[in-house]
Amino acid sequence: MVAFLVDGARSGVPSTPALAVRWGLTHGLLRQALAARARAGNPDARLLRDPALQAEPWEHYRELRRHRPFAQGPMGRITAHHDITTAVLRSDDFGVADRDQVFPAPVRAGMRLIGPRRYASVDDAPSMLAVDPPDHARCRRLVTRAFTAKAVAALRARTEEITADLLEGLERDLARGPVDLVSRFSAQVPLTVIAEMLGVPPEMRAELLEWGDGAAAALDFGLPWARFATVERSLAAFDGWLREHLRGLRSNPGDDLLSRLVGVSDDDGSGLTEQELVATSMLILAAGFETTVNLISNGARLLFEHPDQRALLAEQPDLWSNAVDEVLRHDSPVQRTARIARRDVEIEGVPIRQGEIVVTVLGAANRDPVVFPDPERFDVGRANAKDHVAFSSGIHYCLGAALARMEGEVALRGLFTRFPDLAPAGGAVRRPTFILRGWQRLPVALPHS
Numbered sequence: 001m002v003a004f005l006v007d008g009a010r011s012g013v014p015s016t017p018a019l020a021v022r023w024g025l026t027h028g029l030l031r032q033a034l035a036a037r038a039r040a041g042n043p044d045a046r047l048l049r050d051p052a053l054q055a056e057p058w059e060h061y062r063e064l065r066r067h068r069p070f071a072q073g074p075m076g077r078i079t080a081h082h083d084i085t086t087a088v089l090r091s092d093d094f095g096v097a098d099r100d101q102v103f104p105a106p107v108r109a110g111m112r113l114i115g116p117r118r119y120a121s122v123d124d125a126p127s128m129l130a131v132d133p134p135d136h137a138r139c140r141r142l143v144t145r146a147f148t149a150k151a152v153a154a155l156r157a158r159t160e161e162i163t164a165d166l167l168e169g170l171e172r173d174l175a176r177g178p179v180d181l182v183s184r185f186s187a188q189v190p191l192t193v194i195a196e197m198l199g200v201p202p203e204m205r206a207e208l209l210e211w212g213d214g215a216a217a218a219l220d221f222g223l224p225w226a227r228f229a230t231v232e233r234s235l236a237a238f239d240g241w242l243r244e245h246l247r248g249l250r251s252n253p254g255d256d257l258l259s260r261l262v263g264v265s266d267d268d269g270s271g272l273t274e275q276e277l278v279a280t281s282m283l284i285l286a287a288g289f290e291t292t293v294n295l296i297s298n299g300a301r302l303l304f305e306h307p308d309q310r311a312l313l314a315e316q317p318d319l320w321s322n323a324v325d326e327v328l329r330h331d332s333p334v335q336r337t338a339r340i341a342r343r344d345v346e347i348e349g350v351p352i353r354q355g356e357i358v359v360t361v362l363g364a365a366n367r368d369p370v371v372f373p374d375p376e377r378f379d380v381g382r383a384n385a386k387d388h389v390a391f392s393s394g395i396h397y398c399l400g401a402a403l404a405r406m407e408g409e410v411a412l413r414g415l416f417t418r419f420p421d422l423a424p425a426g427g428a429v430r431r432p433t434f435i436l437r438g439w440q441r442l443p444v445a446l447p448h449s
Contacts, residue, residue, distance in 0.1 A: 016229075018114055023228045025110045026103075030075075030222040037074035045074035047434075048222065054434045057335075058376065061364035069348040076338075076357030077350075080364030082371045082389065084347065088358055090394035094339035095132035097125070117232075119239035120279040122286045123218055127279040129396065132342070136395060142272055143280055143399060145264045151257070152402045155193065159407055162192045163414040171418070178425035178445040182297050186442070189411045190292035193403075194285060199249065199256035204241070208285070211238040215282075216290050219435040227432070235282070242278045257284070288400045294333035294431070294438025295324070295408045301442060302327055302378050303416060304424050309380045310416060316381075317413070323380035324408040328366075329388035330378050335363040335437050337392060362389050363437065421447050 037045035047053040047060050064071045064080035071078050079085055088094050103111070117124060125131050128139050166188050173179045187209060195205045214234030217227050246262060253259035258281060264271055272280065303310045313319055338359045341352045352358065366388045367375040379385075391398035398404070416422065425443040432440070 019229055019232055020225075021110070021114050022232075023223075023225055025107050025114075027221065027223045027228050028225075029103075029107065031224070034074055034222050042072065042074050044071070044078060048074065051430070051432065054437075055430055057363065058367065061361065061367060064361065064364055065368065069350055070358070073359050076359060077352065078359040078361060080361045080368070082365040082368035082387075085360040085362065085365040085389055086393050087347065088339055088360055089337075089389070089392055089396070091345075093342055093345040094358065095342045096130055096339060096396065097132045117235075119236040120242075120275060120282055121218060121235050122215075122279070122283050124279075126273070126276045127283050128399075129283060133395070139272065139276060139280065140395070140399065142264045143261065145260075149402060152406065155197075155403065156406055156410065158196070159189070159193055159410045160414070163189055163410050166192075167414055167418045174419070174422075174444075174446050178443045181300060181442040181444045182293065182439055183441075185415065186296040186300065186411070186439075187293045189296065190289045190407055193407060194289045197257040197288070198281060198284065199245070199254050199258050207241070208238075210234070212285055212289055215286070216431065216436055217433045218286075220433055238282060238285075239278055242281050243274065246274065246277055284400065288403055290436060291333040291398075292404045292407050294436060295327060295404060296411045297439040297442055298331040298333065298437070299324065299327040299408060299412045300415065300444075301424075301428070301439065302331060303412070304422075306378050309378060310420070313380055313413075313416065314420065317417075319380050320409050320413045321405070322382070322385055324405055324412065325385035325388060326378065326380050326382050327408065327412075328390035328405075329372065329382070329385050330366070331437065332363040332366050332388070332390040333437060334390065334392075335435060336361045337396075337435075360389075362392070365389050419446065423447065 034045050034049055038049055043060060043063065047057060053060060061080050064078065068081060069079055069084045071080070079088070121127065122129055126135065126139065128136055128143070131139070166185055170179060170185055173184060191205060191209055191212075194200075195202075195208055200208055211234045214230045215238065216231075217223055218231050218235065223231065246258070249259050249262050253262065258277075261272060261277060261280065303313075309323070313323055336359055338357055341354050341356045341358065343354050345352050366372070369375050371387055372382070372384065391401040391404075422444050423446075425445040427441065427443050428439060429441040431438045
């Protein structure tokens with residue numbers, strides 16, 4: 001039986017028994033721990049288990065800020081302060097690697113027995129989200145050579161074309177009645193852009209969307225079994241396709257980001273390994289697609305709820321760029337991220353031992369009244385909206401931040417310029433994730449529909 005589990009875990013497609021063991025040792029145990037912490041009265045544990053609290057976490061975030069520098073989270077220290085969040089994310093004393101060391105020794109032994117995933121993921125090495133220097137610096141340096149500011153700037157015109165085409169189709173659909181804005185527009189803009197960046201053929205984009213949706217919860221923890229299995233199988237399927245795609249690009253490169261990544265090399269002539277290329281591609285998908293879907297959907301919802309801000313943008317369209325940063329601040333697509341102390345350290349007199357977890361709640365830091373006066377107010381003209389930490393900070397600052405901002409501005413500006421009277425049609429549903437915050441369905445309609 002043990003041999004079967006090990007063989008299953010090391011095959012290309014994960015077997016159900018191997019998945020069950022991996023889930024039980026990680027998410028299953030974490031679910032039990034969260035339940036125990038919630039019963040003991042830990043408010044953050046309650047939030048992580050309650051979709052209703054996750055949908056409206058703002059009072060909880062205000063309560064977290066009553067504790068400085070840290071509140072007690074279910075698994076470690078947690079901060080909702082902008083300056084503490086920034087300090088932790090920028091500090092060399094904290095990293096992202098060795099996360100498995102937080103598990104008890106028997107769990108680590110069980111994980112070694114079933115072996116590592118054979119397929120890549122955004123939350124495991126060698127993904128840049130899961131490695132510290134020097135590996136992180138080397139990978140980021142290589143990716144940056146292909147993912148240049150000039151390359152992103154050149155994408156703006158193409159993004160405007162994509163948006164215009166999608167708005168044409170959206171107008172035809174709206175003439176017939178309510179339309180789901182997420183599936184018909186918010187997801188399609190970044191999906192099309194990222195698919196072209198990765199050289200994904202048009203006939204594969206529906207599957208790319210399916211894999212992205214399936215893997216969206218990969219950053220969450222304490223997942224129920226069914227959602228965990230969906231995540232893992234989505235990752236395995238995307239991994240298998242990417243490896244075949246990369247083989248084709250090596251023999252027949254195109255004018256796309258992945259073709260450039262295949263060809264980049266460091267000063268010593270070394271480039272990204274295949275595993276690094278696959279993990280990087282998945283990360284680009286997650287950062288350049290999943291979070292941007294949330295940015296566009298969250299922005300649309302906020303503008304529906306604040307018609308005065310829509311009117312202001314119609315009068316002063318030069319505010320659209322700032323409006324996107326205010327969306328990122330007010331309703332961050334990524335709500336929290338964690339770091340592990342690499343050595344014993346002290347923050348504002350609080351000792352943190354090597355190996356301890358510190359959770360930074362980005363969505364709370366972005367509503368810190370010390371930095372953002374009247375932080376609950378959505379203000380597209382806010383002077384310091386760009387001071388948010390929605391893209392993290394420090395060495396893990398989002399590589400695709402400029403791309404996300406550009407896509408968000410082009411998409412939202414195009415949508416509300418084309419349809420100034422667009423309105424929600426009821427039945428909106430949030431995505432069932434708590435690290436990534438967005439909408440799964442957002443029906444909209446025109447007044448005459």
